[in-house]
Amino acid sequence: MLKNFIDHKEVSVDMWGGFPKVIKAVFPTALIVIDRFHVMKLVNKALNKIRLLLEFKGLKNRCLLLKNNQDLTSDARRDLQKLLNQSPCLTIAYELKEELRDIYETSTTVKMGLRRFPKWLVSAHCLFGQTAATLEKHSQEICHYFIQRTTSGVMEGINNKIKLIIRQSYGFNTFDSLRKKLLACLFK
Incomplete structure (x- = not known):
């Protein structure tokens, strides 16, 4: 099975x-x-x-x-x-x-x-x-x-990076600005 x-x-x-x-x-x-x-x-x-x-x-x-x-x-x-x-x-x-x-x-x-x-x-x-x-x-x-032997380690790492970017990006006044920052930082 x-x-x-x-x-x-x-x-x-x-x-x-x-x-x-x-x-x-x-x-x-x-x-x-x-x-x-x-x-x-x-x-x-x-x-x-x-x-x-x-x-x-x-x-x-x-x-x-x-x-x-x-x-x-x-x-x-x-x-x-x-x-x-x-x-x-x-x-x-x-x-x-x-x-x-x-x-x-x-x-x-x-x-x-x-x-x-x-x-x-x-x-x-x-x-x-x-x-x-x-x-x-x-x-x-x-x-x-x-x-x-599957783990969620990579996803956990991405989530932590997103949280850090959001904390550093405090003050963005639109979702689009935050989205662009996330894409720029995560997919260099």
Whole structure:
């Protein structure tokens, strides 16, 4: 059944409920993919909430937990280990976050991703609660990522650039002026 999806177009979105209705109306044959960034953002938010509930305050602790392990320096890894040694609960939550990132990074086939993600959800329910329930609700669309590894990163970048141009263009008195500025900046 998954082979049928390979020839379809994909639309990558976040988990906002209005997107599927719009996509089905505008692109009826498109496959909906929940963007990887938004999934990880939701898990990081849950991990940070656990950190605060356990009273591990401070920007340094937040950064150590939310940064990808592979991007930490050796000193930061030592500091992270000291932090995690203080709380088994925080350790498990952190390992769950890293395990999900690893699923995204190392699942080389659709079958592998579809097998690993539901197993991760079973473990995640005990600590991430509502976040895990939300991800489970969207699990089919999340697992569509493993078909062609589609993300909305390029579109997110364009949106951020548009927002910056609009902020810098404060005072344009017509939409046409703003439109010309956007076209000039985006399509050089």
